[in-house]
Amino acid sequence: MTAARDAALRELEAAFPRERLVRDPGRLEAYGRDESDLGARPPDAAVLVESAEEIRAIFAIASRHRVPVIPVAARSGKSGGVLALHGGIAVSLERMNRILEISPEDLVARVQPAVVTGVLQAEVERHGLFYPPDPNSLEMCTIGGNVAENAGGPRALKYGVTREYVLGLTAVLPTGEILRLGKRSIKGVAGYDLTALLVGSEGTLGIVTEATLKLLPRPRHVATALVVFASVAEAARAVNEVLQGGILPRCLELLDDVSLAAAAKTSPYRFPPGAGAALLVETDGNDEEQVFAEIVRLAEKVQVHAQGDVIVAQNEAQRRDVWETRRYLSVNLKALHPLKLSEDVAVPRSRIPEMIARAKAVGGRLGLTVATYGHAGDGNLHCNVLFDRPEERPKVDEAVAAILRDAVDLGGTITGEHGVGVAKRDFLEYEQGAEVVALERRLKAAFDPLGILNPGKIFPER
Amino acid sequence: MTAARDAALRELEAAFPRERLVRDPGRLEAYGRDESDLGARPPDAAVLVESAEEIRAIFAIASRHRVPVIPVAARSGKSGGVLALHGGIAVSLERMNRILEISPEDLVARVQPAVVTGVLQAEVERHGLFYPPDPNSLEMCTIGGNVAENAGGPRALKYGVTREYVLGLTAVLPTGEILRLGKRSIKGVAGYDLTALLVGSEGTLGIVTEATLKLLPRPRHVATALVVFASVAEAARAVNEVLQGGILPRCLELLDDVSLAAAAKTSPYRFPPGAGAALLVETDGNDEEQVFAEIVRLAEKVQVHAQGDVIVAQNEAQRRDVWETRRYLSVNLKALHPLKLSEDVAVPRSRIPEMIARAKAVGGRLGLTVATYGHAGDGNLHCNVLFDRPEERPKVDEAVAAILRDAVDLGGTITGEHGVGVAKRDFLEYEQGAEVVALERRLKAAFDPLGILNPGKIFPER
Numbered sequence: 001m002t003a004a005r006d007a008a009l010r011e012l013e014a015a016f017p018r019e020r021l022v023r024d025p026g027r028l029e030a031y032g033r034d035e036s037d038l039g040a041r042p043p044d045a046a047v048l049v050e051s052a053e054e055i056r057a058i059f060a061i062a063s064r065h066r067v068p069v070i071p072v073a074a075r076s077g078k079s080g081g082v083l084a085l086h087g088g089i090a091v092s093l094e095r096m097n098r099i100l101e102i103s104p105e106d107l108v109a110r111v112q113p114a115v116v117t118g119v120l121q122a123e124v125e126r127h128g129l130f131y132p133p134d135p136n137s138l139e140m141c142t143i144g145g146n147v148a149e150n151a152g153g154p155r156a157l158k159y160g161v162t163r164e165y166v167l168g169l170t171a172v173l174p175t176g177e178i179l180r181l182g183k184r185s186i187k188g189v190a191g192y193d194l195t196a197l198l199v200g201s202e203g204t205l206g207i208v209t210e211a212t213l214k215l216l217p218r219p220r221h222v223a224t225a226l227v228v229f230a231s232v233a234e235a236a237r238a239v240n241e242v243l244q245g246g247i248l249p250r251c252l253e254l255l256d257d258v259s260l261a262a263a264a265k266t267s268p269y270r271f272p273p274g275a276g277a278a279l280l281v282e283t284d285g286n287d288e289e290q291v292f293a294e295i296v297r298l299a300e301k302v303q304v305h306a307q308g309d310v311i312v313a314q315n316e317a318q319r320r321d322v323w324e325t326r327r328y329l330s331v332n333l334k335a336l337h338p339l340k341l342s343e344d345v346a347v348p349r350s351r352i353p354e355m356i357a358r359a360k361a362v363g364g365r366l367g368l369t370v371a372t373y374g375h376a377g378d379g380n381l382h383c384n385v386l387f388d389r390p391e392e393r394p395k396v397d398e399a400v401a402a403i404l405r406d407a408v409d410l411g412g413t414i415t416g417e418h419g420v421g422v423a424k425r426d427f428l429e430y431e432q433g434a435e436v437v438a439l440e441r442r443l444k445a446a447f448d449p450l451g452i453l454n455p456g457k458i459f460p461e462r
Numbered sequence: 463m464t465a466a467r468d469a470a471l472r473e474l475e476a477a478f479p480r481e482r483l484v485r486d487p488g489r490l491e492a493y494g495r496d497e498s499d500l501g502a503r504p505p506d507a508a509v510l511v512e513s514a515e516e517i518r519a520i521f522a523i524a525s526r527h528r529v530p531v532i533p534v535a536a537r538s539g540k541s542g543g544v545l546a547l548h549g550g551i552a553v554s555l556e557r558m559n560r561i562l563e564i565s566p567e568d569l570v571a572r573v574q575p576a577v578v579t580g581v582l583q584a585e586v587e588r589h590g591l592f593y594p595p596d597p598n599s600l601e602m603c604t605i606g607g608n609v610a611e612n613a614g615g616p617r618a619l620k621y622g623v624t625r626e627y628v629l630g631l632t633a634v635l636p637t638g639e640i641l642r643l644g645k646r647s648i649k650g651v652a653g654y655d656l657t658a659l660l661v662g663s664e665g666t667l668g669i670v671t672e673a674t675l676k677l678l679p680r681p682r683h684v685a686t687a688l689v690v691f692a693s694v695a696e697a698a699r700a701v702n703e704v705l706q707g708g709i710l711p712r713c714l715e716l717l718d719d720v721s722l723a724a725a726a727k728t729s730p731y732r733f734p735p736g737a738g739a740a741l742l743v744e745t746d747g748n749d750e751e752q753v754f755a756e757i758v759r760l761a762e763k764v765q766v767h768a769q770g771d772v773i774v775a776q777n778e779a780q781r782r783d784v785w786e787t788r789r790y791l792s793v794n795l796k797a798l799h800p801l802k803l804s805e806d807v808a809v810p811r812s813r814i815p816e817m818i819a820r821a822k823a824v825g826g827r828l829g830l831t832v833a834t835y836g837h838a839g840d841g842n843l844h845c846n847v848l849f850d851r852p853e854e855r856p857k858v859d860e861a862v863a864a865i866l867r868d869a870v871d872l873g874g875t876i877t878g879e880h881g882v883g884v885a886k887r888d889f890l891e892y893e894q895g896a897e898v899v900a901l902e903r904r905l906k907a908a909f910d911p912l913g914i915l916n917p918g919k920i921f922p923e924r
Contacts, residue, residue, distance in 0.1 A: 192905055412645070
């Protein structure tokens with residue numbers, strides 16, 4: 001450890017009580033690891049902060065000694081955003097986990113960053129309200145992390161992603177300002193949309209200490225159906241027909257043949273032989289009959305492409321069964337092969353069949369199984385490269401690189417909802433070009449002139 | 463004119479054909495005027511550009527000679543965004559008015575900036591698709607202007623504002639880069655959300671030459687109703703009950719007593735005596751019965767607060783009648799008093815009655831009539847200060863200043879959809895604070911280090 005870091009740590013010790021300053025290497029390892037497959041890069045210390053002012057104090061110390069600061073919450077990210085690549089101070093927001101306000105009158109919630117997304121959802125639903133973004137990790141991930149990554153989820157098809165629900169933010173900049181950005185009103189266009197810029201900035205521009213979120217009235221009824229197809233192409237055709245037919249379901253989730261085979265292991269449904277793909281669809285609204293009528297209309301539309309019957313869940317237990325087919329996919333795929341690397345490309349909707357075919361072809365070329373599932377309604381696909389032994393990793397990385405480039409070549413993106421982090425930083429320029437990345441670096445410098453906040457994330461290191 | 467400008471103009475003359483370079487003072491005046499009440503500030507020249515490359519050439523000339531560049535399209539803005547405060551070169555996008563693509567498969571449109579919003583809407587509707595943002599000026603305003611201002615409109619309540627529909631942009635920066643920002647896929651989180659940052663940046667960060675827009679399936683049925691109340695407070699209570707009751711209509715437009723009196727002059731409806739406010743509500747969807755059922759449920763909810771019957775339009779002609787009551791308000795208010803200054807504050811929904819009361823009180827104090835109407839569902843209110851003689855203008859400006867400060871004091875914003883421009887730049891800091899404005903200026907400098915693009919807009923001049 002350098003002298004600068006020692007000096008910074010001494011200042012932290014003077015500024016924070018012992019029980020909120022983590023120095024134990026065993027505990028620190030957990031602060032430098034997330035749900036990506038990138039291992040642990042522990043920080044030199046972690047501070048369990050309780051206020052924006054404390055974060056400002058940490059930035060002051062870090063600026064004096066030029067040590068990195070890394071914001072950390074649930075560590076459920078998939079792109080390595082919390083890894084302390086160059087050591088430094090982890091700012092753990094875990095204690096800032098209060099729901100500050102739920103206003104049914106303004107349809108607004110104010111929360112601290114470490115509120116768990118699922119907890120907020122349950123709480124607002126008790127008020128008859130609805131917070132739509134539903135990342136798969138919602139029982140673990142936090143609003144702060146969702147804001148950092150601009151998290152999506154199946155319901156994004158109808159309701160949009162996190163960005164659409166963040167009205168305002170309080171953020172601490174590396175330069176020490178504590179800024180209130182955005183608004184509490186639903187609309188507002190004064191000045192630049194700094195709120196939208198911070199959403200999805202992966203903790204590289206500022207640390208969010210409070211979010212003002214837009215809520216909706218809760219749709220009272222939901223209908224869920226599962227449809228099986230002979231092939232991904234048939235399923236993709238059905239997706240297009242539904243959307244062009246003027247139906248906007250809240251979810252349209254696709255499973256390819258490998259995923260379906262894995263799902264079949266625990267799913268309560270017996271899929272017909274030759275099943276090559278499935279769609280999980282869901283409609284919602286306030287009138288039970290209307291919602292049911294819509295799922296039936298949707299079922300009629302896709303029936304012609306389907307293989308066998310459309311399964312419409314008739315009650316809450318059946319709904320849960322249908323969702324479990326989707327939700328435990330990740331676990332079930334690991335039963336096929338113990339290791340996997342999951343990507344989250346997104347492509348224009350018309351390119352879904354080709355994207356899935358290309359991912360499969362990449363696997364075929366390299367002797368790896370690739371399973372694709374995801375949010376077909378908005379073209380966001382999780383391509384999972386399955387493997388058995390760590391030694392296969394170089395080949396797996398080659399497959400991932402090919403899949404990411406294929407997504408870009410099809411007019412899509414390297415990441416639909418997981419973020420760039422460390423995992424995909426070497427592919428950013430392939431998608432955006434050198435000039436756009438250079439502009440992003442200039443923006444980063446406008447927020448963080450010393451480069452102390454979360455260095456090495458999003459952009460390749462120079 | 464300075465020597466630098468002369469030199470710049472000589473370079474423009476060499477670079478552009480005579481018929482696309484406007485120098486005539488009479489014609490130039492039109493390029494320096496919009497629908498704000500700020501008069502004309504003509505540029506020294508206007509270039510009718512046809513490509514991004516031409517805009518880059520203009521930026522190169524302007525950079526060499528340090529002369530301002532001002533993007534101009536329909537000139538339907540309400541905040542003075544096109545005024546050439548310091549002369550310079552107007553980049554008129556009027557010839558870049560092609561719809562490049564409508565893809566029903568990807569639910570995407572690609573357009574040039576001068577496509578008129580209403581023209582795009584009609585065209586996508588012919589494909590069974592829907593572009594929701596509907597600023598009142600939609601028969602005149604352009605997508606480029608909508609992107610610059612992040613335009614809203616009545617349907618924003620259910621469908622959101624322009625930002626929610628811009629997937630990607632091509633923009634020319636003052637430094638000469640032609641950047642493709644964003645994506646064609648519905649989702650995508652790679653790098654910073656530069657697309658969202660450009661939307662609403664009022665033509666101060668770059669000039670947009672192409673936009674990729676998200677489309678929706680077109681809702682096939684719409685139901686419209688008009689409800690009269692004894693007071694604004696009763697109407698506001700009804701708004702809250704509708705939204706909390708789990709109904710999200712596509713519009714919830716409010717008219718106060720003065721607006722109603724003005725509307726009564728041409729409206730086909732006879733409002734009951736003592737009518738103090740009205741709500742115009744609209745629901746939409748794909749099933750005619752469902753849509754009608756929803757408006758009836760909504761009508762039942764508000765009936766208890768209403769004065770007299772709820773008028774539900776029974777056919778397209780009646781729908782038009784209801785909308786004309788709202789749409790010709792601006793004209794009808796001018797029949798009460800020939801002059802008016804219209805503001806577009808937004809407040810948290812619960813503060814609507816207080817905002818309207820405060821605006822009225824400001825008028826009372828200064829001896830001016832204030833009429834308020836607007837998008838009550840999202841708290842975006844148009845407060846119109848009416849007056850008779852230009853000499854009253856200082857008093858009117860005082861009233862506007864008080865109304866803008868009241869909106870901020872109630873937790874709202876000085877502008878819900880019109881933008882800051884020149885009109886409200888002196889109030890930006892009152893809303894956002896000095897530190898946020900300083901950060902915005904740093905971002906501006908990251909895009910436009912020489913400060914040549916649209917100077918004097920959004921930020922007070924120093």
